[in-house]
Amino acid sequence: MKIRDIRTHLLKAPLGDKRFYSSQAAFPARTSLLVEVIAEDGRVGWGEGGQWGPTEPPAAVIEQIFKPMLIGRSVHDVTRIWEELYGYTRDFARRGPYLEAQSALDVALWDLKGQDLGVPIHSLFGGAFRDSVPAYATGCYYRGADVHDEAAVLEALKKEAASYVEAGFSILKIKTGLWPVDKDAKRIAAVREAVGPDIALLSDANHAYRASDALRVGRILEEYGYLMFEEPVPPEDLDGYRRLRSSLNIAIAGGECEYTRWGFRDLIVGGTLDIVQPDISVAGGLSEFAKILALATAYNLMVLPHVWGSGIALAASLQALAIIPESPYRAFPLPFETEPIVEFDRNPNPLRDDLITTPFSLVDGRLPVPQKPGLGVEVNREVLKKYTT
Incomplete structure (x- = not known):
């Protein structure tokens, strides 16, 4: 053809x-x-x-x-x-x-x-390890007519976080980095208060900090039982990544701004990350994802694709997540510990929710992997x- x-x-x-x-x-x-x-x-x-x-x-x-x-x-x-x-x-x-x-x-x-x-x-990549993937809600951004109105933003943040739990999510990711560290500490605490002790929480700073400030934030995240700190420092600051990884008892994630197996080789061999996050729509597609996956698993690192875009990007990521083996292997898969999880952005996005004829929806906390030929979705x-x- x-x-x-x-x-x-x-x-x-x-x-x-x-x-x-x-x-x-x-x-x-x-x-x-x-x-x-x-x-x-x-x-x-x-x-x-x-x-x-x-x-x-x-x-x-x-x-x-x-x-x-x-x-x-x-x-x-x-x-x-x-x-x-x-x-x-x-x-x-x-x-x-x-x-x-x-x-x-x-x-x-x-x-x-x-x-x-x-x-x-x-x-085409050798078969699926799963026909659905545990999903985590990406949300809890900075919202409101005035994103510096601390009281109003915190109250809305609590309601938003609780709504994800009510919708069936057991893992949530929040944003930090727009406010000063001391004010962001209140965001970190507010979400934990809203969802309780049994919900897994992750945090993403979109490379907002110097390593010294990221270390302060990381300590706060540890205090409230967060499991992942994504993009704490700019992608060029590999020494900062290494400093945080050696200083914090929280998984350090990154890679959405990196490209190809060669770029990820430098991150992985350089000891910068616990969780590797290639974006399939950016880093080289599915062909390159498979190579990055092989390299990362050789170092016993978790691979969680970054997902941002339309239903096409989400479908491609689900196909990729299906081929990730348990790492390390255990008799019973444990989401996030051994089984990969999929990022399910909950911000408004008609390109994700309306563009494909059968939108993705949560089923018992998981997103089904499309089973039709190819990506398995239609525009x-x-x-x-x-x-x-």
Whole structure:
């Protein structure tokens, strides 16, 4: 089955008064780049990129550079295509929009290959270890008309955290880093108070701190029984990561801003992380995810893909999470300790909830892995058109 055409779709869904903040920025809209790879027989494979900034640069890479190289190629040559594209652009594009473009194309090609063979993507990687994945709620961002109104934000934060427990989640991830450390300590405490002692809590700072401040926050997280501290320092600060990992009794996670097996090699061999978080739509697609997984498990590290984007990104991540073995193996899987968990963003996102014809929903605290051929999901063309810019 050969490639007949490739199309890009730049998407934007404004959030209006539902905007929210991480430590780095406001989110007034949800945006993404979808790529549509069309085979000779009319079947379509979908991939996603363009999540870390403007969608135009990776779209331009696909349209102007990669598309002419791929028309007429077999969709079964996914690995060869990945290596050829990377080799062609290595001198000037080992990170950033080129890799996002390549990630999107890679997922779309795996989607088509699975469809052509009549199997889900996880079968192409040797089979699934699970048909559903324990989910954790990513939420508890900074919200409100005035995100510096401490009393109002804390009260809303407690209600939000409790709502996730009521919805069936047993693991939650909150945001820190926008407020000063002493004020964020109140956020950390408020969520624990709202959900009680039996809910597993994780924290994500989006690289907001110097190592000294991150160490202060980490001590507070330890006090309230949090299990993971994600992106405590900027991704370039490998010494800061090592300092925190050696000083705190909490798992240090990161990698969503890293690319390819070579970038993750430096993080892993350098002893910076307990939990490795490649984003499939950014780091090189499913082809590269499999290589990062092999490297990480050789060092007995947990791999939890970072997930941010539309239903396409979530479907790709579920296919990837299905192929992760228990690490280390035990007779009974334990979510987060030995069994991987999937990030289920709970912020408003029509691109996630409306774009695919069968939205993902929680079943007994887990998200089912799609079992239809390829990614196992279909795009609603009317919704695609509605949010295309």
